[in-house]
Amino acid sequence: MRIVIVGLGVIGGSFGMALKNNGYKDVYGIDKDINTLKKAKDMGIIKEGYEDGRQILKSADFIIISIYPKLILNFIKENKDNFKEGAVITDATGIKEMFIDDIVKILPDGVDFIFGHPMAGREKKGIDYADDKVFNGANYIITPIERNKDENIELVENLVYDIGFKSVKKIGSKYHDEMIAFTSQLPHVIAVSLINSDEEGRDTGSFIGDSYRELTRIANINEELWSELFLGNRENLLRTIEKFDEELLKMKKAIEDNDKNILCELFKNATFRREQL
């Protein structure tokens, strides 16, 4: 099976490493940056790299697109005549509803797009931060659409298990985006808000323990990617922020009221839920 990775950033590069380390050999790369292609080839994760992917796409059985969400539709548009009959495409985008319909509209009949979401990543961007270990034991989500062939979904499923993911969940894209707003986007909103709420000029570093460090790790954030992801999932994200804010204000009120009982209840509920995870 010939695999082409489109976009060899931190995620595409990690896919490349994971494929290499699990015996996939016929792997090629497309990237707009020639240095990235060179690095990928030097690392041995692609056989060859292309700035212009038209030629290699024509022989690709499996295409992994890991470029910025907004660029994906355009990539499909530009290459719709370059895909091989029977080719399977997948992506790695954190939200789905935003573009599925638009992509399906222009996708050739003989090409199947299995929308996927590896629940793993890094704060940093670029191939230098690629690391296939982030996939180990992580969750993977597929959001099937009607026209997907079962065997193609299975192909993606098997491949991601192969490269280290521990669970593959198949769900509708609407539910996916709702859940992701809560489990992934809201934590990023919180981390950014937390670190931005620090007063300037304080020696905060001397007062942090594990908790602050953990809660702000993801505040080191790729602004281009995450603003696209946030705005592409606006309604869902706004709803989770509101629900979170309600809980925050509930706790604030308990503190204002010196109400130890309510505080303890909130803590017990949180502890119970955390242990369920």
Next chain:
Amino acid sequence: MRIVIVGLGVIGGSFGMALKNNGYKDVYGIDKDINTLKKAKDMGIIKEGYEDGRQILKSADFIIISIYPKLILNFIKENKDNFKEGAVITDATGIKEMFIDDIVKILPDGVDFIFGHPMAGREKKGIDYADDKVFNGANYIITPIERNKDENIELVENLVYDIGFKSVKKIGSKYHDEMIAFTSQLPHVIAVSLINSDEEGRDTGSFIGDSYRELTRIANINEELWSELFLGNRENLLRTIEKFDEELLKMKKAIEDNDKNILCELFKNATFRREQL
């Protein structure tokens, strides 16, 4: 130097382990739970354990109090005639202003209390979760008061460096409590609010990546301890919640307004601050 640890919970127990592993041998324990004392002795972290500490306190040069914040004042009251002339006491409480004055009022002249705060801990309680590794490379804070003798502050400082802390900071208790509200208490407020804002009955576990896992680790929380810490530092904590909420609503508004520029600005600021840490 004879050391007595008062309260062999997760923190007291960790102190015991750290002392043992760094060559301190003359260490005793006081705890209300006889099983805990037995375990501590079996683990070799105390020479002997006492439910009633009066006798052993009389020969103690150094006393580490690691019991619930509200119990400390009472412990000092009950034992003020049992401390040896020249004894040095320290504690491990996460907030300070709440009780320093009250303690100083009743403390015998010949006894020095060096208020300390190890910036390290575990979500779980009890000696079974004690682990001296949590101190390795962690921050320690001392909040000196006027009557503290320099050599006694140094004694605490040397001891905590000995057992693995990497930095000891000496600051006023007022500033300490302000900073801790932000770097330690606010993250706990956030973690609890985040996990409590989940809708019930969803299969959240299948949709989590590192971010949600990290942001909610401390939502598994000792309700007795943390409600005391929150309510004992109310004003400071409320102020940090307000400032955090302002940042949260700033981001919410940018999402509502579809304002990518403001989002990117907030992200860049967060990234810059995180990298400074």
